[in-house]
Amino acid sequence: MTMTEETESPEEQEVRRIIRxxxxxxxxxxxVRRALLSQELLELPxxxxxxVAKDGDFGxxxxxxxxxxxxxxxxxxxxxxxxxxARPDDFLDEHVTGGTVLSRAQVMxxxxxxxxxxxxLSVDEAKALRNADLVLVGGxxxxxxxxxxxxxxxxxxxxxxxxxxxxxxxxxxxxxxxxCLAIVVTRYPMEDQWRRLAEEASVVVLTxxxxxxxx
Numbered sequence: 225m226t227m228t229e230e231t232e233s234p235e236e237q238e239v240r241r242i243i244r245x246x247x248x249x250x251x252x253x254x255x256v257r258r259a260l261l262s263q264e265l266l267e268l269p270x271x272x273x274x275x276v277a278k279d280g281d282f283g284x285x286x287x288x289x290x291x292x293x294x295x296x297x298x299x300x301x302x303x304x305x306x307x308x309x310a311r312p313d314d315f316l317d318e319h320v321t322g323g324t325v326l327s328r329a330q331v332m333x334x335x336x337x338x339x340x341x342x343x344x345l346s347v348d349e350a351k352a353l354r355n356a357d358l359v360l361v362g363g364x365x366x367x368x369x370x371x372x373x374x375x376x377x378x379x380x381x382x383x384x385x386x387x388x389x390x391x392x393x394x395x396x397x398x399x400x401x402x403x404c405l406a407i408v409v410t411r412y413p414m415e416d417q418w419r420r421l422a423e424e425a426s427v428v429v430l431t432x433x434x435x436x437x438x439x
Contacts, residue, residue, distance in 0.1 A: 323363025382410035
């Protein structure tokens with residue numbers, strides 16, 4: 225017996241003996257391996273249950289991904305709005321050319337004057353136009369040359385609310401003597417139900433997709 229074995233406990237000596245037998249008897253070692261493996265397989269359902277129990281973590285991850293997707297969608301929508309305002313002719317020239325795009329400050333001034341009773345617009349009308357993505361006045365119909373204005377809503381993925389906002393805000397200018405187009409600019413094809421709604425409401429839908437993004 226070695227010095228190490230003399231200092232070991234009986235349990236440690238027994239373990240050492242078993243290891244020695246397993247090394248000397250490969251057949252016995254294989255039987256033990258199969259027995260241990262079978263036990264591990266029997267324990268798999270329990271391990272899986274513990275894994276599933278952590279599903280809340282995945283739920284949180286899904287929520288984070290969903291929120292991130294929404295943020296990216298909002299960012300794309302903001303970028304599209306900025307592009308439409310900066311280069312309206314690139315998007316609208318088949319429907320209305322020329323004219324003046326009212327700046328945020330000009331629309332805000334309309335709202336201020338409406339609040340003071342100094343504008344033909346009501347306060348609610350002025351606020352609605354203030355929230356429009358683009359208000360263009362004094363343009364021309366490219367075919368007839370007649371005066372034409374437009375109110376534009378730009379959205380990465382447009383739907384019912386965009387159609388309704390464009391229509392309602394264009395109607396404001398129409399009530400005050402403008403011939404006004406209601407236009408929705410979107411990056412992706414609109415769902416059939418909202419496209420039909422746009423047709424019924426005489427709202428022009430412009431799907432610009434990657435063409436405008438690449439410009």
